[in-house]
Amino acid sequence: xxxxxxxxxxxxxxLTLIEGRLHVALMRRDKAPEEGKWALVGGYIHADxxxxxxxxxxxxxxxxxxxxxxHLEQVCTEANATRDPRGWSASVVHLALHxxxxxxxxxASKGMQLFDVExxxxxxxxxxxxxxxxxxxxxxxxxxxxxxxxxxxxxMLPETFTLPELQGVYESVLGKALNPANFRRKILERAAxxxxxxxxxTGRPAQTYxxxxxxxxFDRQLA
Amino acid sequence: xxxxxxxxxxxxxxLTLIEGRLHVALMRRDKAPEEGKWALVGGYIHADxxxxxxxxxxxxxxxxxxxxxxHLEQVCTEANATRDPRGWSASVVHLALHxxxxxxxxxASKGMQLFDVExxxxxxxxxxxxxxxxxxxxxxxxxxxxxxxxxxxxxMLPETFTLPELQGVYESVLGKALNPANFRRKILERAAxxxxxxxxxTGRPAQTYxxxxxxxxFDRQLA
DNA sequence: ACAATAGTGTCTGTTAGACAGTATTCA
DNA sequence: TGAATACTGTCTAACAGACACTATTGT
Numbered sequence: 001x002x003x004x005x006x007x008x009x010x011x012x013x014x015l016t017l018i019e020g021r022l023h024v025a026l027m028r029r030d031k032a033p034e035e036g037k038w039a040l041v042g043g044y045i046h047a048d049x050x051x052x053x054x055x056x057x058x059x060x061x062x063x064x065x066x067x068x069x070x071h072l073e074q075v076c077t078e079a080n081a082t083r084d085p086r087g088w089s090a091s092v093v094h095l096a097l098h099x100x101x102x103x104x105x106x107x108a109s110k111g112m113q114l115f116d117v118e119x120x121x122x123x124x125x126x127x128x129x130x131x132x133x134x135x136x137x138x139x140x141x142x143x144x145x146x147x148x149x150x151x152x153x154x155x156m157l158p159e160t161f162t163l164p165e166l167q168g169v170y171e172s173v174l175g176k177a178l179n180p181a182n183f184r185r186k187i188l189e190r191a192a193x194x195x196x197x198x199x200x201x202t203g204r205p206a207q208t209y210x211x212x213x214x215x216x217x218f219d220r221q222l223a
Numbered sequence: 224x225x226x227x228x229x230x231x232x233x234x235x236x237x238l239t240l241i242e243g244r245l246h247v248a249l250m251r252r253d254k255a256p257e258e259g260k261w262a263l264v265g266g267y268i269h270a271d272x273x274x275x276x277x278x279x280x281x282x283x284x285x286x287x288x289x290x291x292x293x294h295l296e297q298v299c300t301e302a303n304a305t306r307d308p309r310g311w312s313a314s315v316v317h318l319a320l321h322x323x324x325x326x327x328x329x330x331a332s333k334g335m336q337l338f339d340v341e342x343x344x345x346x347x348x349x350x351x352x353x354x355x356x357x358x359x360x361x362x363x364x365x366x367x368x369x370x371x372x373x374x375x376x377x378x379m380l381p382e383t384f385t386l387p388e389l390q391g392v393y394e395s396v397l398g399k400a401l402n403p404a405n406f407r408r409k410i411l412e413r414a415a416x417x418x419x420x421x422x423x424x425t426g427r428p429a430q431t432y433x434x435x436x437x438x439x440x441f442d443r444q445l446a
Numbered sequence: 447a448c449a450a451t452a453g454t455g456t457c458t459g460t461t462a463g464a465c466a467g468t469a470t471t472c473a
Numbered sequence: 474t475g476a477a478t479a480c481t482g483t484c485t486a487a488c489a490g491a492c493a494c495t496a497t498t499g500t
Contacts, residue, residue, distance in 0.1 A: 004270045005228040008302070008313055045302070047227045047311035052303035077300040077315050079231070079268070080275035088270035090231055090313070092300050164452070182490060184453070203451025204497040220444065220488090387479070405463060407480070426478025427470040443461085 007089040011042035013139035023114040034129035069096040071155035097155040162206035230312040234265035236362030257352035292319035294378035320378040385429035
């Protein structure tokens with residue numbers, strides 16, 4: 001009754017929005033296999049220190065990037081015989097989101113890079129490790145699907161934001177323009193947004209808001 | 224760099240609908256740990272014969288029940304230090320659906336039992352193994368969520384069915400009565416249903432249909 | 447005053463829910 | 474002919490999308 005145990009890892013698809021385009025955080029692998037290729041932030045689950053798989057993902061982000069994401073959720077598990085040349089392996093894939101300002105800081109200090117994932121990954125580097133291009137696609141699909149009926153995309157903004165800014169991230173992720181009047185009406189009906197203050201810009205100042213809950217689900221599609 | 228590898232298993236929450244109530248298939252464990260308790264159909268992933276985790280789930284169903292489900296999908300992965308007394312373990316949880324007629328046959332021939340999962344599991348047996356009560360809840364929640372915007376529930380009917388029958392399974396899973404006229408209009412708009420024939424019952428005969436695709440997703444909520 | 451951006455009011459077409467009514471079978 | 478079940482037509486209220494309008498700032 002002793003089977004060969006597969007490897008068990010976590011991989012984190014850390015995404016943000018830069019100039020209206022989704023970007024993913026990748027790091028260069030510094031050891032074999034796939035040395036030198038670009039890979040998701042990830043690593044082995046440590047049975048002795050991780051209480052569960054999400055804790056393993058948080059530890060990995062802390063150790064490799066010294067960073068706690070605004071949002072983290074499990075996407076799926078990719079487990080098969082061919083994804084890793086070393087043999088049968090399983091990866092619990094997580095989606096993480098944060099604001100571009102903070103991630104840009106990590107690029108400078110931690111050697112991580114941000115790559116544009118739009119146009120079906122056409123702008124990603126050629127040499128992506130393992131099945132990580134597929135894992136990126138799965139996480140991006142999850143984000144796009146969830147954008148339409150939740151406040152998930154707000155986690156790619158700083159903690160406080162204006163409604164036009166929020167509309168912008170919805171438009172980018174959903175890939176279509178939204179009518180400002182209708183967006184305001186619907187988002188204020190559906191999401192628990194708390195008024196924070198006022199932001200002065202180049203025209204009329206905007207109200208700033210923050211999320212009342214980490215994640216709100218809508219009973220109807222936003223757009 | 225050699226960590227203790229956690230155990231990697233699959234567990235299948237096999238559900239069907241009996242007299243309007245969701246039921247789950249459980250089997251009595253015949254060995255330690257948790258011997259004698261009721262457990263989901265599941266087992267270790269076999270790195271030497273399973274190409275991926277879904278193949279492992281299908282093999283497990285074939286070996287233990289000699290059965291191929293009408294629908295099978297991954298739900299999530301439950302992975303932590305405390306779910307199995309033997310130590311850190313990970314289970315890739317799957318949701319499987321089939322018609323009650325076929326599952327009733329397996330009860331007779333394979334020692335499996337079907338338990339009512341309604342009322343938050345109040346009618347489940349006391350002695351459920353490991354964290355399987357939680358896994359059942361996760362799969363049932365997934366099914367209920369997906370029922371509102373897909374044809375997933377049709378997999379708990381035989382291959383051909385009438386619209387009143389289909390309405391019945393939607394009503395049971397969604398937990399509310401639906402207006403027949405509106406149900407017909409919306410399901411025929413949204414789902415790819417193929418006309419098969421005519422079924423004679425006690426009143427006016429009903430058209431029979433089958434699913435045009437394994438799973439249709441709707442752009443709007445059904446109810 | 448005007449450019450720029452934020453935010454409101456309101457009209458219209460579409461969709462969802464309610465419900466009355468028709469259709470087709472068997473006893 | 475009536476009970477039983479399947480199915481259709483149509484009215485109304487709610488909602489989504491479009492768009493013209495007002496509001497508040499800086500220059």
